[in-house]
Amino acid sequence: NAGVTQTPKFRVLKTGQSMTLLCAQDMNHEYMYWYRQDPGMGLRLIHYSVGEGTTAKGEVPDGYNVSRLKKQNFLLGLESAAPSQTSVYFCASSSPGSGRYNEQFFGPGTRLTVL
Amino acid sequence: DQQVKQNSPSLSVQEGRISILNCDYTNSMFDYFLWYKKYPAEGPTFLISISSIKDKNEDGRFTVFLNKSAKHLSLHIVPSQPGDSAVYFCAARESFGNEKLTFGTGTRLTIIP
Numbered sequence: 617n618a619g620v621t622q623t624p625k626f627r628v629l630k631t632g633q634s635m636t637l638l639c640a641q642d643m644n645h646e647y648m649y650w651y652r653q654d655p656g657m658g659l660r661l662i663h664y665s666v667g668e669g670t671t672a673k674g675e676v677p678d679g680y681n682v683s684r685l686k687k688q689n690f691l692l693g694l695e696s697a698a699p700s701q702t703s704v705y706f707c708a709s710s711s712p713g714s715g716r717y718n719e720q721f722f723g724p725g726t727r728l729t730v731l
Numbered sequence: 732d733q734q735v736k737q738n739s740p741s742l743s744v745q746e747g748r749i750s751i752l753n754c755d756y757t758n759s760m761f762d763y764f765l766w767y768k769k770y771p772a773e774g775p776t777f778l779i780s781i782s783s784i785k786d787k788n789e790d791g792r793f794t795v796f797l798n799k800s801a802k803h804l805s806l807h808i809v810p811s812q813p814g815d816s817a818v819y820f821c822a823a824r825e826s827f828g829n830e831k832l833t834f835g836t837g838t839r840l841t842i843i844p
Contacts, residue, residue, distance in 0.1 A: 620774070647830050656740075658820060658836040659775070674831070706774055710830050719765060720832060722774030 617642050620723035622707050628729045629697045637692040637726050639707030646711045648690035649674070649720065650682060652703040659706065665690055697730045704728070734758045735823050737835035745843050750808040752838050754821030757802065761823035765832065766795060766806050769818045778819070779806070808840075816842045 661674030767775035
């Protein structure tokens with residue numbers, strides 16, 4: 617099992633450009649999440665999904681959109697990138713009964729720089 | 732409003748000694764707490780957790796203690812090993828919260844050989 621994978625690993629954008637980050641999981645998890653990690657801020661939840669076709673806002677959703685058309689994939693979109701969106705983005709997945717303690721499993725991250 | 736706080740950004744401990752990482756929370760609706768470990772350029776990995784109905788959970792060298800009245804938890808690592816050098820995040824989950832986690836800001840642990 618690959619677990620949670622993220623594409624791409626690195627990306628540099630210019631202000632105003634758009635892009636989509638792809639997250640895929642092969643554990644048949646119901647829930648998927650997008651976080652961003654910034655220095656001194658920990659991980660903050662951007663959007664999440666509790667099942668195929670559903671999405672919900674997290675703590676810092678502004679400037680991002682998401683879609684969950686297939687159970688195994690969760691896409692994060694930036695329509696018009698801003699320097700404030702320079703960050704490391706992590707995707708995670710979980711299900712009731714996943715792992716030993718219903719914990720979330722994380723991908724390796726995408727480092728995004730917006731110039 | 733930081734609901735989960737890790738007030739020590741960094742901690743250095745001699746190899747073989749005990750490492751103690753602390754975490755405080757403010758939301759009384761949190762009923763489950765987790766610790767994640769993160770190496771550079773990797774995603775966080777789950778380490779250990781504790782339910783609010785317990786005050787201690789142990790897994791090998793790792794023990795988590797929960798003091799509900801003080802809204803405080805701590806992670807003890809003993810003995811500390813060089814491979815334990817990483818950033819440790821405390822996280823909390825509300826009951827009926829769709830499994831969402833609220834993370835602390837992290838503590839960078841350095842084990843000195």
